Every structure is written in C-alpha cells, then in structure tokens.
Amino acid sequence: MKVRVDLSLCQSHGQCALAADQVFRLDDELNLHYNPEPPDEFRAAVEEAALMCPTQAITVDREV
Template identity: 60%
Template sequence: MKVTVDLTRCQDHGQCAIAAPDVFRINDEGRLEYDGEPADDRRDDVEEAADVCPVQAILVED
C-alpha cells in the first residue's frame, strides 16, 4: 500500500493521526508527518484516516 498526502491541501487538523497514529503524526512544529508505505495490516485505519480528512488530502493506493 502506498499513502500520499497532498501537503499543499493538508491543514494539519490531525484527524488522520487520531484514526491511524502509527502511520500519521503531528510533529513538534505542528506539521503532519506520515509513513508513505505502511504495512498492509494498517489498511483499515489508513482508509479511515483518508475518510475523516476534512480536506480530503490523503490518497491510498495499492
């Protein structure tokens, strides 16, 4: 699975970090960091994170 976040759209709301904290996190500067190739067993959480993103900045691909 490949995860891409459009950082020009992302507004660092952090909803993804709540849905999938082992894949998405807000750093000390308040900016999003993420694992672009998480394990496939994290798919449900990653897809939930993409769904709850207020600006739909997360793309999940196989």
C-alpha cells in the first residue's frame, strides 16, 4: 500500500502516530516521519490514522 502525507497540511498533532506508530512518528522537533510504502498488515491502522488526522493530510492509495 502507498501512503502520502501532505506536510503542508500536517500540524504535528500526532494522532497518526497514536493510531499507527509502526508507520508514523514525530521526532523531538515534531517533524513527521512516515513509511510511504508500509506492508498491507498495517492497512487498518493507517486508515484509522487517516481518519483521525484533524487536517486530513493523509492519503491512502487503495490497491484493488
């Protein structure tokens, strides 16, 4: 699966890291780091993160 975060929208709230800490992480300066191609086993957590993001900065590509 592919994940994209629009960092111009990200306000470092960290909800994504709470929902899917395997994929999203905030560093000490509150910069977001993430895995843009996480394994499918994290799909549910990533979709939860996308829903929780208050600025809707996270896009998840669905593979059919």
